[in-house]
Amino acid sequence: MTGHIHVVGGAVLDSLADPTSILVARRSAPEQYAGLWEFPGGKVEPGEAPQAALHRELREELGIEVRLGNELAAATAAGWPLNERATMRVWLAEICEGEPVPLEDHDELRWISLGDGDEALSLPWIPADFPIVRALLDSLTGKRQASSGTSGSLQSGR
Ligand SMILES: Nc1nc2c([nH]c(=O)n2[C@H]2C[C@H](O)[C@@H](COP(=O)(O)OP(=O)(O)OP(=O)(O)O)O2)c(=O)[nH]1
Numbered sequence: 001m002t003g004h005i006h007v008v009g010g011a012v013l014d015s016l017a018d019p020t021s022i023l024v025a026r027r028s029a030p031e032q033y034a035g036l037w038e039f040p041g042g043k044v045e046p047g048e049a050p051q052a053a054l055h056r057e058l059r060e061e062l063g064i065e066v067r068l069g070n071e072l073a074a075a076t077a078a079g080w081p082l083n084e085r086a087t088m089r090v091w092l093a094e095i096c097e098g099e100p101v102p103l104e105d106h107d108e109l110r111w112i113s114l115g116d117g118d119e120a121l122s123l124p125w126i127p128a129d130f131p132i133v134r135a136l137l138d139s140l141t142g143k144r145q146a147s148s149g150t151s152g153s154l155q156s157g158r
Pocket residue numbers: 007008009033037038039040041042043044057082086088105126128129
């Protein structure tokens with residue numbers, strides 16, 4: 001996909017084994033996204049593996065080292081559509097080193113309880129993220145039925 005923008009995002013959980021909350025980040029720039037919540041992450045650089053890009057972005061933006069878990073399965077191999085030019089792949093993660101702080105691109109970080117999905121969904125996310133947040137919540141809370149396809153399920157390492 002020439003010219004396509006590949007974005008990676010981290011669904012950073014308090015625990016991969018027994019998740020009860022997720023770390024979300026509020027963007028401070030650009031103006032179009034300022035004040036909106038997102039999965040911390042960013043663009044994959046040329047020649048970079050997506051998982052390596054995610055480790056790099058979380059280190060740069062939040063000052064944390066993470067252990068990656070399963071990828072949140074998306075409709076296409078390129079991931080979740082963000083707009084006509086960009087898609088995002090999302091991995092579960094847990095912090096293995098460091099305390100998250102908004103070092104760049106964000107002005108607030110917040111741990112959101114997974115127990116009541118409304119808490120996460122009531123935040124003003126980047127609009128393209130809502131289907132991803134819903135699928136993630138469904139996966140983590142086991143609400144989605146196996147018959148409903150790949151969306152929202154978790155798949156191990158690619
Ligand atoms: N990180 C992230 N980006 C998202 C999400 N949802 C969404 O539409 N995007 C968009 C916003 C941006 O257009 C693009 C990611 O770009 P970015 O600005 O975070 O990338 P980057 O850190 O590599 O920054 P830069 O080098 O372009 O300055 O994807 C999300 O949940 N997380």
